[in-house]
Amino acid sequence: MTLRTLFTFLFFLCIQVVFPQKLLSGKVMVEGAVTENVNITNVANNASVSTNQEGTFSIPVNIGDALVFSAVNLETKRKVIAAEDLTDAFMIVKMSASITPLNEVKVNENTGITAENLGIIPQGQKKYSPAERLVHEATTGGGLVPLNPILNAISGRTTMLKKEVVAEKKERLLLRLDGWFEEKFYTNSLKIPQEYVKGFHYFLIEDNDFVRALKAKNKTLTKFLMSKLALNYKESISIP
DSSP: OOHHHHHHHHHHHHHHHHSOOEEEEEEEEETTEEOSSOEEEETTTOOEEEOOTTSEEEEEEOTTOEEEEEOTTBOOEEEEOOHHHHHSSOEEEEEOBOOOOOOOOOSOOOTTOOTTTTTSSOTTOOOOOHHHHHHHHHTOOOSSSOHHHHHHHHHTHHHHHHHHHHHHHHHHHHHHHTTTSOHHIIIIISOOOGGGHHHHHHHHTTOHHHHHHHHTTOHHHHHHHHHHHHHHHHHHTTOO
């Protein structure tokens, strides 16, 4: 470990001690306009909030925490909290509208042609998501003593990246669930207030049985499990 690497590690360690968790306030804007119902999740402490009608939010954070901003028809945005973010009075987060892809145009109907059989990539190579690729790079290295995994483990970067992988998987599940059922199913059938529906989505994807049914696209089973989980959710937030 070089002197510079050791100094960097000690610097960030001191930051974690000096700056305790505090409440971060901000506003989300898309093309100059405020945006309501944007979900903000702190992957470090699992805190989750949504923007109000003015597009503002408040969420507990610490230096080094990763915030994930997501909403329907918006590109997901990630923000790692730095020391200067906690000194500013207010954070402005700019997001972009997602682009709907055009229908696929098939130039060649020969589905037997793949990158693998063309020799572009090795046969059976594992495919990583962006967050999984960062974890793979952080935990592997070359030479007799791979230094990258050691330094990343000491600095806590590997732990942070693994948390981002979990958050990325949850984002995909939330996107799959969003719009699958009409809002009146939650409010009328399950008796969940409209302002708690998004929170109920986060509650659902923590249940392993529900996640398996969702991935299998079994709408009947997911509806059955949601009816049971709704009782637990309402009890946890003190809704009769």
